[in-house]
Amino acid sequence: MNVSLKPGSLPEGERGRVSLDPLESPTLPSRYYIDEGIYRQEMEHIHRKSWCYVGHISDVPEAGSYFTDTVGEQPIVVVRGADDVIRCFYNVCSHRGHELLKGAGRLKAKGIVCPYHAWMYHLDGRLNVARLTENVRNFDKSQFSLKQINIAVAAGLIFLNLDPDCMPFEEGMRGFAENIEQFLPGAKDFIVAERLHYDIKANWKTVVDNFSEAYHIPIAHPQLSKVLEREMEELKAERRWTFNRFKSKEGFPGLELKRGSPYYAWQAWPNFCALSLPGSTNLIVLRMAPDGVSRCAERVDIYTPEGQTDNPKLHAVRDLFMHMFNIEDISIVESVQRGLASNGYDQGRYICDAEDSWFTEYQLHWLHMQVLEALEAGARFKA
Numbered sequence: 107m108n109v110s111l112k113p114g115s116l117p118e119g120e121r122g123r124v125s126l127d128p129l130e131s132p133t134l135p136s137r138y139y140i141d142e143g144i145y146r147q148e149m150e151h152i153h154r155k156s157w158c159y160v161g162h163i164s165d166v167p168e169a170g171s172y173f174t175d176t177v178g179e180q181p182i183v184v185v186r187g188a189d190d191v192i193r194c195f196y197n198v199c200s201h202r203g204h205e206l207l208k209g210a211g212r213l214k215a216k217g218i219v220c221p222y223h224a225w226m227y228h229l230d231g232r233l234n235v236a237r238l239t240e241n242v243r244n245f246d247k248s249q250f251s252l253k254q255i256n257i258a259v260a261a262g263l264i265f266l267n268l269d270p271d272c273m274p275f276e277e278g279m280r281g282f283a284e285n286i287e288q289f290l291p292g293a294k295d296f297i298v299a300e301r302l303h304y305d306i307k308a309n310w311k312t313v314v315d316n317f318s319e320a321y322h323i324p325i326a327h328p329q330l331s332k333v334l335e336r337e338m339e340e341l342k343a344e345r346r347w348t349f350n351r352f353k354s355k356e357g358f359p360g361l362e363l364k365r366g367s368p369y370y371a372w373q374a375w376p377n378f379c380a381l382s383l384p385g386s387t388n389l390i391v392l393r394m395a396p397d398g399v400s401r402c403a404e405r406v407d408i409y410t411p412e413g414q415t416d417n418p419k420l421h422a423v424r425d426l427f428m429h430m431f432n433i434e435d436i437s438i439v440e441s442v443q444r445g446l447a448s449n450g451y452d453q454g455r456y457i458c459d460a461e462d463s464w465f466t467e468y469q470l471h472w473l474h475m476q477v478l479e480a481l482e483a484g485a486r487f488k489a
């Protein structure tokens with residue numbers, strides 16, 4: 107595990123101090139899931155400092171196409187410029203702070219126009235026209251460009267980082283794009299077939315935690331467990347992302363699969379989870395966006411090659427995901443969140459083995475060490 111934490115700096119709970127060794131460590135104390143102060147720190151040191159997934163290049167197919175979003179409680183807009191460059195800005199006007207754009211769409215020739223006093227911006231963020239400023243002393247338009255945010259594109263997926271001094275995407279995410287493209291060739295040309303939204307009554311980590319471990323699969327997802335072979339085909343763990351390749355048995359309900367059909371899962375720090383189910387070409391991205399300490403706005407984006415959006419097998423995958431796995435998981439994480447808030451619980455144990463087997467909770471520990479590392483680095487920076 108590639109984290110810089112020192113054992114002495116790890117938090118303690120009722121069952122003891124968290125350890126860098128998953129075989130020895132109690133789990134993250136429950137206050138990390140319910141404490142407003144820790145949530146504020148996460149916002150500052152995780153969601154506003156990490157590379158966060160927001161969408162796909164096909165969401166901005168031509169000059170003027172844009173979409174808005176909220177990351178780390180900050181309103182942002184992603185827009186493709188007249189020069190074909192995709193940029194990201196804070197979605198806020200430089201005049202008096204009105205939000206600029208809503209939803210998604212395509213801008214006309216005027217560029218970005220603020221709905222409050224109609225300041226107009228070029229698609230590259232430069233202020234173009236500001237009404238009645240002729241008499242304003244020392245008014246310099248170039249000082250009022252939109253504030254730009256770093257972006258990175260990997261396998262067609264767009265990530266942004268709100269920290270102007272962030273570590274380059276490639277540093278933590280080396281090999282991520284190549285890995286997706288190796289198993290899903292042409293992923294950068296996929297388009298979104300469907301976007302689903304779930305308002306979950308659980309901390310964002312409770313939801314990501316659940317995705318990160320397969321220990322619960324045989325119990326919570328009996329159908330899924332019947333079709334997953336136990337031996338792992340491949341496991342990759344890099345600084346900020348992991349990849350698991352499984353193979354299926356026959357009989358995935360609703361899909362006619364050959365034995366050994368591949369099933370892929372990716373996870374990237376902090377809240378990107380993705381999978382590709384067998385039976386059709388698909389990349390299902392889940393983003394667990396924090397929405398208060400005990401709520402999570404989960405977005406599920408189903409990507410597929412153009413022309414495949416009406417493929418009945420893709421619909422079968424979507425239905426399986428919506429009506430089975432995700433429903434099963436949402437009920438679990440909401441229950442866990444209520445339990446984490448209970449006085450009857452503080453810390454459990456990570457169920458791991460020396461081989462880091464995929465059906466254990468070693469990835470859960472990996473994730474929690476990154477949470478602690480980010481918060482610790484934030485505290486160090488402030489000191």
Ligand code: FES
Nearest residue numbers: 199201202220223
């Ligand atoms: S706040 Fe945007 S033009 Fe005034």
Ligand SMILES: [Fe+2]
Nearest residue numbers: 316326327435
């Ligand atoms: Fe699950």
